[in-house]
Amino acid sequence: MIRPRQHILSPLAGTLVCLAAIFGLSSWAEAQGKTESACVSCHRARSESQPRTPMGRALALPGANSVLKDIPKLTVRKGPYIYTIETHGGESTYSVSDGTRTITLPIHWNFGAGAQTWVLERDGHQYESAVSYYPSIPGLDFTTGDEDLKPKNLDEAVGRPIELRETKVCFGCHASNAVTNGKMTYETLRPGVTCEHCHAGTAAHLTDAVNGDFDSTPPDLRKKSAEDISNFCGQCHRSWETVVRNHWRGDLTVRFQPYRIANSRCFDGADPRISCIACHDPHQDIVRQDSTYDAQCLACHSSSAAPLASSSPSEDRPQTHAKSCPTAKSDCVSCHMPKIKLPNGHLTFTDHQIRIVKPGEPFPN
Amino acid sequence: MGTNRRWNSNWRAKSGIRLLILILALFPALCTAQANPVSFSDIVSKATAARDANDLSGAIDLYQQALKLNSQWPDGWWFLGSLQYGTGDYASARDALSHYLQITPNAAPALAMRGLCEFEIGDYSPSLKDIERALAQGAANQSRNEKILRYHEALLLTRTGRFEDALRSYAFFTHDEDSNPELLLALGLAGLRTPLLPKELRIDQQELYISTGKAVFDFMRHDLDVARLEFQQLFARVPAVPNVHYLYGYLLYAGDPDAAVVEFKKELEVTPSNAVAEVMLAWIPLMKNDGATALPYARKAVAEDPALASAQLVLGRALAEIGDTKDGIEHLEATVQLQPDNLEVHLALAKAYSKFGRKEDARRERLLCLEMTKNDTTPATHP
DSSP: OOOOOHHHHHHHHHHHHHHHHHHTTTSHHHHHTTHHHHHHHHSHHHHHHGGGSTTTTSEEOTTOOHHHHHOOEEEEEETTEEEEEEEETTEEEEEEEOSSOEEEEEEOEEEOSSSBEEEEEETTEEEEESEEEETTTTEEEEOTTOTTOOOSSHHHHTEEEEOHHHHHHHHHHHEESOEETTEEOTTTOEESOOHHHHSTTHHHHHHHHHTTOOTTOOOOGGGSOHHHHHHHHHHHHTOHHHHHHTTEESGGGGGOHHHHHHTSTTOOTTOGGGSHHHHOOTTSOOOOOGGGGHHHHHTTSSTTSOOOGGGOGGGTOOOOOOOOOSSOSSOHHHHHSOEEEOTTSSOEEEOOSOOOOOTTOOOOO | OHHHHHHHHHHHHHHHHHHHHHHHHHOGGGGOOOOOOHHHHHHHHHHHHHHHTTOHHHHHHHHHHHHHHOTTOHHHHHHHHHHHHHTTOHHHHHHHHHHHHHHSTTOHHHHHHHHHHHHHTTOHHHHHHHHHHHHHTTOOOSHHHHHHHHHHHHHHHHHTTOHHHHHHHHHGGGTTOOOOHHHHHHHHHHHTTOOOOGGGSOGGGHHHHHHHHHHHHHHHTTOHHHHHHHHHHHHHHOTTOTTHHHHHHHHHHTTOHHHHHHHHHHHHHHOTTOHHHHHHHHHHHHTTTOHHHHHHHHHHHHHHOTTOHHHHHHHHHHHHHHTOHHHHHHHHHHHHHHOTTOHHHHHHHHHHHHHHTOHHHHHHHHHHHHHHTTTSOEEOOOO
């Protein structure tokens, strides 16, 4: 067993022992909720930046919703119904009225860091709010995907009922420790994607690290193949096989980046240069400047790039290089990964199906 | 079981007649006979008149005479086959419809009717093929047609051991159909993985299958509390009967995979050699990309039943998932030979090839998967 050098461990060990005393590390489940504050001791930069990312803010609890705090009243009329979101003192309510009757529900679950949808509870059932907040308007409109719902009465106008299975999927991705052994566990839920959401076993690692045992360190995700990383991220962002298995098609699939990128001619599951994490650091906020990604494109598409991974000599095939672009050497994604607006016009996604885009061509589906 | 048999025979007889009438109504163009020598025309006219007068045996005789004069007259074979079907002469009807299909391949109504004829004469394998082809080509264009075809398809899927496919077909009947003993018995046979037709089951066994079918029926209708109670009663009543826990687990899987795992493990306590339970115990972690948990179950499934395609599939997937991609691909390539039309095998192959760096093979499999699913698409809606 490899033991870390004591002089490196000691300051950390002190911190962790202290934390153990506070949180009772013997009950690691209890401590699990506090891992970020412990993770920061060793993994400071990432632990501090990650909670500020859209993934880190994928779910907000009342009082922590800066969008609704800044806009205390939002309202929109959709057909015969008027929707109003009001916020006072950190508490928000969602109301829908048909002019004679009004249903008002407290907002407890705020999904999304930019655009926001609310999961509402009524009479023991959960509903996805019929309307969502879109920063691009800025205001309320139908929740993406719910545009075609035709509520027959005020009760149906509240939103789309969601079954327990879907609830687990929603919270399973937008929160951490929300699902334990297949059951929703609101008592252990932590809003947003936290360390242990991706790094399984952080609590055990934390406990063991106190004792200088680093054998239980969670697996290094950077060592996964591009295919495996795509499937790992695809657990929430939708993997290629999830989309195909569900027979999903249409331009809304642009939201499912692992699916789109695997449709690219250049996608090679054994080549780390096309992996999700080759371009995106999940601990950092998303970078929206196109030129930032040039280096990743040129890692393959230049005469000086290494040969393609799947043309390795071990496979008895000639080593080949990806073609270089005859048009430009910068801002590659501005042409080859076009921005696609969803049909409601409020959300724009970068299409990860990398390709030579021809003018006027339909969305490749 | 008298009621059961009466329902069975009445329902099937009425169904057959309804189907016949419907098909004839839907294809008026078929009623136009070709211009031919006078004697042929006369016979055709008489045959049409006999058919209109509901003189089935007379019409059959006249169509046979006409076909002796012109064996390439498709409408003649169609009417002859349809009329023979109506009189219960299924073997002759099958032959006439085969002639019609030689001249007019892929005619969905004829495929459907020939499939039903083959079913009646016990030629089950071609019957299933014809009915599946007919459904794929739009024979279920009306609710009544669909009920008849899907019911027979489900019976045949059960008979050929494709139990999960059969349950999916039976799900069609749980939306707006009331339960009846024959349907419940058929559901029970698929549920308990018994490759028999209802008529082939011993009478003293029927009650168990009907009770099982009722639990499945209620589950499929989303009467989950009722179904749970019915399954609990079954567990208590027949604790040693194989596949009861597997069935409940299979039904639970879509909504609650963790509860399904519990049932699959209980099934293995009852039947330790149950390969399909092992397959499902491997499948559930595989859907979370967890090959290590899946692998022991997958290995055991293959050990129990090496010919089971789903066992080879989960073993191939599990091996590829844990990094033994080459072996995994070998298993998956063997599986695709067993089940070339199974989407899951192609999905697994695409993933394994991709991981192994066989980029072009992965792309070929991906395109194949997209092709296989292109006619049955759902717009992506919720995130």
